[in-house]
Amino acid sequence: MSNYHIKGLEEYYQVYRKSVENPELFWEEIAEENFIWRKRWDTVLEWDFEKPEVKWFEGAQLNITENCLDRHLYHRGDKTAILFEPNDPKDPAEHITYKELHKRVCKFANVLKDKGIKRGDRVCIYVPMIPELIVSMLACARIGAVHSVVFAGFSSAALRTRINDASCKMVITSDGSFRGSKTIDLKGIVDEACKETPSVDSVLVVKRIRSEVHMEDGRDHWVAPLLEKASIDCPAETMEAEDPLFILYTSGSTGMPKGMLHTTAGYMIYSSYTFKNVFQYREEDVYWCSADIGWITGHSYIAYGPLANGATSVLFEGVPNFPDWGRFWEVIDKHKVNQFFTAPTAIRALAKEDLSHVMKHDLSSLKVLGTVGEPINEEAWHWYNNNIGKKNCPIVDSYFQTENGGIMLSPIAYATPTIPTYATLPIPGIQTCLMDEEGNEIKGNQVSGRLCIKFPWPSIARTIWGDHKRYKDTYFSTFKGKYFTGDGALRNETGYYRITGRVDDVIIVSGHNLGTAPIEDAINEHPDVAESAIVGFPHDIKGNALYGYVTLKEAGKQRNPDTVRKEINQLITENIGAIAKLEKIQFTNGLPKTRSGKIMRRILRKIATGEGDNLGDISTLLNPEVVEAVKQGNQLM
Numbered sequence: 001m002s003n004y005h006i007k008g009l010e011e012y013y014q015v016y017r018k019s020v021e022n023p024e025l026f027w028e029e030i031a032e033e034n035f036i037w038r039k040r041w042d043t044v045l046e047w048d049f050e051k052p053e054v055k056w057f058e059g060a061q062l063n064i065t066e067n068c069l070d071r072h073l074y075h076r077g078d079k080t081a082i083l084f085e086p087n088d089p090k091d092p093a094e095h096i097t098y099k100e101l102h103k104r105v106c107k108f109a110n111v112l113k114d115k116g117i118k119r120g121d122r123v124c125i126y127v128p129m130i131p132e133l134i135v136s137m138l139a140c141a142r143i144g145a146v147h148s149v150v151f152a153g154f155s156s157a158a159l160r161t162r163i164n165d166a167s168c169k170m171v172i173t174s175d176g177s178f179r180g181s182k183t184i185d186l187k188g189i190v191d192e193a194c195k196e197t198p199s200v201d202s203v204l205v206v207k208r209i210r211s212e213v214h215m216e217d218g219r220d221h222w223v224a225p226l227l228e229k230a231s232i233d234c235p236a237e238t239m240e241a242e243d244p245l246f247i248l249y250t251s252g253s254t255g256m257p258k259g260m261l262h263t264t265a266g267y268m269i270y271s272s273y274t275f276k277n278v279f280q281y282r283e284e285d286v287y288w289c290s291a292d293i294g295w296i297t298g299h300s301y302i303a304y305g306p307l308a309n310g311a312t313s314v315l316f317e318g319v320p321n322f323p324d325w326g327r328f329w330e331v332i333d334k335h336k337v338n339q340f341f342t343a344p345t346a347i348r349a350l351a352k353e354d355l356s357h358v359m360k361h362d363l364s365s366l367k368v369l370g371t372v373g374e375p376i377n378e379e380a381w382h383w384y385n386n387n388i389g390k391k392n393c394p395i396v397d398s399y400f401q402t403e404n405g406g407i408m409l410s411p412i413a414y415a416t417p418t419i420p421t422y423a424t425l426p427i428p429g430i431q432t433c434l435m436d437e438e439g440n441e442i443k444g445n446q447v448s449g450r451l452c453i454k455f456p457w458p459s460i461a462r463t464i465w466g467d468h469k470r471y472k473d474t475y476f477s478t479f480k481g482k483y484f485t486g487d488g489a490l491r492n493e494t495g496y497y498r499i500t501g502r503v504d505d506v507i508i509v510s511g512h513n514l515g516t517a518p519i520e521d522a523i524n525e526h527p528d529v530a531e532s533a534i535v536g537f538p539h540d541i542k543g544n545a546l547y548g549y550v551t552l553k554e555a556g557k558q559r560n561p562d563t564v565r566k567e568i569n570q571l572i573t574e575n576i577g578a579i580a581k582l583e584k585i586q587f588t589n590g591l592p593k594t595r596s597g598k599i600m601r602r603i604l605r606k607i608a609t610g611e612g613d614n615l616g617d618i619s620t621l622l623n624p625e626v627v628e629a630v631k632q633g634n635q636l637m
C-alpha cells in the first residue's frame, strides 16, 4: 500500500512532495489500492475555483457502505466494528461486529425504502449517540439517500430550520436521550419542530429511554417492529462518485446555518486516508473519538473513516463527568483504547478535577492522543501529555473544518515531532498558504497571515445546499483562486503551522462553531431589546465564551436586569440551543458604530477581553462618546 501508511518524517516529506507535484496520480493510486469500485473513473480531477466547481473521480461508480461494511465481511466479519459504551456504566457495553452492523444497516435501509425514501431524498437524523445513529446514516448511504444529521443538543427551532432548508422527507429520532443523570425529551423537540415542516412525511422513532411519547397517527412509527419485519437483504445502490452523501450544517458569520454538501468518492477516500495516517491505526487497535456525530469530527472519525479501514470504533453515549470525572479514563481502561481523540475543552474541564480520577485507571493501552476543534493552550497540552499519555503518546493536534470533510493539518503520529499548540504540517495533498490582507501570498517562514488552500483535496464540500453563490462568496471570493478558511495562522521557522483563531465573526465556544448573527437575531426578538452585539472572550474551560452587549428600549430599562438577562438566554436556548447561551450580558446605552452604521465589534471585543485602554484611533466613529460608557459598564461586570 504505497503512500497509505506514513512511517517517518522523511517519508512524510517525500509523500507530501509527490502529492503536490502530481496530485492526480497521488490520489489515483490511493483510490485504486484501497477501495472497491463498481466502475472505474474516467477522470481523476476537474476543478475551477472561479466557478467554483470541484469533481473527483468522475465516471466512477461505488457505494460507500460496500467499502465500510461488505468488503470487511470475509476477513473481519466477526471483528467489532462499533463498540458501544452506554451512558450508564452499569449497563453493558455492546460489541457490534461487522457482520452484525451490515445486517442492521440492510434492515434499516429496507425500512427507509418501505417508507418511501428514494435515492436523492434528504433524511434528517436527530438521534443521540447510540448505534442507531450510525446505522441510520449508513442505511441512507446504502440506498443513495442524503443524510443530514442534526446535533441532538439543538433546539426545536434550530432543528426546524435545518429540516426545511434541505426539505427533508423523513426525520429519524428517539423517544429521548440520556445525558449523565438527566434525560432529554428528543421526541417532544421533534414534534415541536415538525409543526411547520411541510416536506416531512414520516418520523421514525427509536426506543431508547422508554418514556411515554406522543405518536402522530400516520406520520410517526416505532422503528423496532418495522426492523423486525425487514429483510436483511438490501443490495447497495450504485452511486456516482459525485453523488451527494450528506449535508452537515455549520454556522456562518451571517445569516442561516450553511448546509455543507459532501459527495461520495472524494469524502470516502479522504476521511479514510487521514484516519489511517494521523492516528496510525493498526488492525487490532481500539480507537475512540469522543466527539458527537452531530459534528463533522464524528462523521469522519467515528463513522466513515474508521469503518472504511475496518477499524474498531468506540461510540460513547455518556458525558465526561457522569457518574464522576473519571468516566473517560474508565472507558479507556475498560476497553483498552489505543487511540483517544477529544476536544481541548474537555481536556481543560478534566484537568481542573482531582488527579485521583485519572490515577485510578490503567491507561497503558494508549498509543496516540488527539485533539480537534479549537486551539489547545499549552497548559492543557502538557496536562494531557503528562497525565494521560504519560509522555509516551504523541499528541496529534488536528485542524479542520466541516467544509473540509477531513483533517487538513496535523502531526502524523510517530512521524511528525510535535510542539504544543502547533497543528504542525499539512496532510499530503493539502496545499496550504498564508495570505496578507491585500491578497498577496506571504512566502517564507516565521510569518503569519490568513490560512488558505490553493488546490482542491478530495473531500472539500462541493457547495452550500441551495446557495451556491454563498459558497462562492464565503470561501472563494476573499482571495482569488483560493479556498479561504476564515482562520488566521502562523508558520514558524521550520514550516510548522499554528492556528491562531478565526478572523471573522465566528466564535468557537467549547469547540462549537457559533456565528454571531443568529444569536443576535435571537436576542433582538426580545421586545425590550433595541440592539445587540456578541463577541468572544477567553474562558478557562470553554476556550472562548460569549459576551453580549445589549441596548434596551426605555421600557426594558425599568425592569430588573437579571430577569431580562434570563429571558435573553432563554430566547437563545429556544432559537439555537443551550450551547449558544451568553456568559455575560452587559447593558449599554449605545454601541460604537462606523459612519455607515456598522457595529464596531473590534472595539467591543477589545473591551470584553480587558484591552479597553488600547483601542487605537476611535475618532472616525459615528459616536465615539459611547465607547467610554461601554468601557465603564465593562468594569462593573
Ligand code: WTA
Residues within 6 Å of the ligand: 250, 295, 296, 297, 371, 372, 373, 374, 375, 376, 397, 398, 399, 400, 401, 402, 403, 423, 485, 486, 487, 499, 501, 502, 508, 511, 512, 513
Ligand atoms: C477551529 C471542527 C485550532 C477553526 C473539526 C476552524 C481549530 C473551526 C482546530 C472549524 C485546531 C478546528 N486548532 N483551531 N486543531 N480544529 N479549529 O467546522 O477555527 O466545527 O475554522 O470543524 O474550528 O469548526 P468545525
